[in-house]
Amino acid sequence: MDFISELKEKSKYIDLKLEEYMPKETGYQKTVFEAMNYSLRAGGKRLRPVLLMESYRLCGGKDEAFIPFSIAIEMIHTYSLIHDDLPAIDNDDLRRGKATNHKVFGEAMSILAGDALLSHSFEIMLGESIVSKYPNRGLNASYEISKGAGIYGMIAGQVVDVESEGEHIDREKLDFIHMNKTAKMIIASMRAGAMLAGAEADKLDAVSVYGERIGLAFQIVDDILDVVGDEKTLGKHVGSDIENEKSTYPAIFGIDKSWEIARKLISQAKEKLDIFDSEDSLFLSNLSDYIINREY
Amino acid sequence: MDFISELKEKSKYIDLKLEEYMPKETGYQKTVFEAMNYSLRAGGKRLRPVLLMESYRLCGGKDEAFIPFSIAIEMIHTYSLIHDDLPAIDNDDLRRGKATNHKVFGEAMSILAGDALLSHSFEIMLGESIVSKYPNRGLNASYEISKGAGIYGMIAGQVVDVESEGEHIDREKLDFIHMNKTAKMIIASMRAGAMLAGAEADKLDAVSVYGERIGLAFQIVDDILDVVGDEKTLGKHVGSDIENEKSTYPAIFGIDKSWEIARKLISQAKEKLDIFDSEDSLFLSNLSDYIINREY
Numbered sequence: 277m278d279f280i281s282e283l284k285e286k287s288k289y290i291d292l293k294l295e296e297y298m299p300k301e302t303g304y305q306k307t308v309f310e311a312m313n314y315s316l317r318a319g320g321k322r323l324r325p326v327l328l329m330e331s332y333r334l335c336g337g338k339d340e341a342f343i344p345f346s347i348a349i350e351m352i353h354t355y356s357l358i359h360d361d362l363p364a365i366d367n368d369d370l371r372r373g374k375a376t377n378h379k380v381f382g383e384a385m386s387i388l389a390g391d392a393l394l395s396h397s398f399e400i401m402l403g404e405s406i407v408s409k410y411p412n413r414g415l416n417a418s419y420e421i422s423k424g425a426g427i428y429g430m431i432a433g434q435v436v437d438v439e440s441e442g443e444h445i446d447r448e449k450l451d452f453i454h455m456n457k458t459a460k461m462i463i464a465s466m467r468a469g470a471m472l473a474g475a476e477a478d479k480l481d482a483v484s485v486y487g488e489r490i491g492l493a494f495q496i497v498d499d500i501l502d503v504v505g506d507e508k509t510l511g512k513h514v515g516s517d518i519e520n521e522k523s524t525y526p527a528i529f530g531i532d533k534s535w536e537i538a539r540k541l542i543s544q545a546k547e548k549l550d551i552f553d554s555e556d557s558l559f560l561s562n563l564s565d566y567i568i569n570r571e572y
Numbered sequence: 573m574d575f576i577s578e579l580k581e582k583s584k585y586i587d588l589k590l591e592e593y594m595p596k597e598t599g600y601q602k603t604v605f606e607a608m609n610y611s612l613r614a615g616g617k618r619l620r621p622v623l624l625m626e627s628y629r630l631c632g633g634k635d636e637a638f639i640p641f642s643i644a645i646e647m648i649h650t651y652s653l654i655h656d657d658l659p660a661i662d663n664d665d666l667r668r669g670k671a672t673n674h675k676v677f678g679e680a681m682s683i684l685a686g687d688a689l690l691s692h693s694f695e696i697m698l699g700e701s702i703v704s705k706y707p708n709r710g711l712n713a714s715y716e717i718s719k720g721a722g723i724y725g726m727i728a729g730q731v732v733d734v735e736s737e738g739e740h741i742d743r744e745k746l747d748f749i750h751m752n753k754t755a756k757m758i759i760a761s762m763r764a765g766a767m768l769a770g771a772e773a774d775k776l777d778a779v780s781v782y783g784e785r786i787g788l789a790f791q792i793v794d795d796i797l798d799v800v801g802d803e804k805t806l807g808k809h810v811g812s813d814i815e816n817e818k819s820t821y822p823a824i825f826g827i828d829k830s831w832e833i834a835r836k837l838i839s840q841a842k843e844k845l846d847i848f849d850s851e852d853s854l855f856l857s858n859l860s861d862y863i864i865n866r867e868y
Contacts, residue, residue: 364679395727431691
């Protein structure tokens, strides 16, 4: 099977499991369940849950113990998108061609739906850890995810991104945003998967660095595509970074140098897979290539 | 020492510990730290962390293992107040006589500060559980708190409260709001404290029911004071429920019957303390009386 079909199959598997974990839309509070599920169903590639699953498998995990954590990490990602889109923050009306959460459910319900997804992700991880075979592994993985999503992780990146709008920032600050807003949750996905599988220190370290490098490359490529990408292929408006006078890799380094940096990060990520069996790590190797080749 | 002095001393102890757990206000993301700490310092009686501490002690806990959980529950309570006050939800400018979070830091930062406090509460609980003497107790307590704060807990109550504004609701729905919006986090405080102390099932059950009854009574008394209370003593505007045509216990049952129901709940709460040594449970017994006698 080619890589794209394999990725699609894995995303579809996550979609199915996600449906199982969505709250049933009944009860006095059902509006918030509808709002949560609306954005959970709005899709995407399910990159983070797929990475968590692959890291689990690569580190020797055989069963489905990773699933609640894959679901939780997608819920956290979804909450962050809902809150990002709010009028007070990015004020976006569309995401992946669909009306954003607050456009459908109103601002109050959107704030609450984001809060709901964040709380519920922990409720899922902790509840499943308690009844699992290895509660300590679940506890470690949940902690890792809380750090990735937290004030020295995703939220830090988001705060600095919001505060830097319309401002020219230097590379150090830009790297801080990329690392925290994007890479930390990708690193957390990789680490949580490895921890759930009981990985040894060297494997845990390898998947962490892999996650960091593809996370950083992912964000640089995002910035490049905002300049050179095709709206139709990408399915979103391009050029918004220039319109918003946003400091980006292309703005600081130019397009060619930005590609070079992204390619270097990807090659560093792939090197880290060397300690694993090359057949076992093929998917993650292909995935890192895909990050620079997507939409091309 | 009289009860009020004792309560004040315990709140002050929590205040001190809370300061230790507040993020240092440095780094690129320091604005969100300032916003978090601003609302954490805005005070109040620290009811939930004090309850968690007292439940821990009552169930035999001797050391300070409860502290991170008391801190976390206050952070969750604070996040819920910050998001409640937002223009899209209650649109409040003042809380406890101080400007609300979004009035000082703006809406975007307030949304992020709420998200930050919620994430950070889990980061604290899970991180401390891992290095504690009893990781499983920490895991159980964290799960309990995630449920209290979650979509079948505090968020459910908040959603239905927001949706019911200006609507006449029946007692069942009103009880749903009180139980979820207020009582569930108070129950979670009691249960988490007991679990951290390794309490037996009968004690865990007793403190849970105690928490439920004082939580429900607390909310009924709040509604009553909004009708008959004195603005100066309460330190807040009264009469807002009538102005907002809010369905409340006084609106459904009248003042006298509402007091009667609240008093009955408090006496049920106190009965549950009978299985403990009466000296050990004296503070919680006095606290339940205080809930109906406060501001009088």
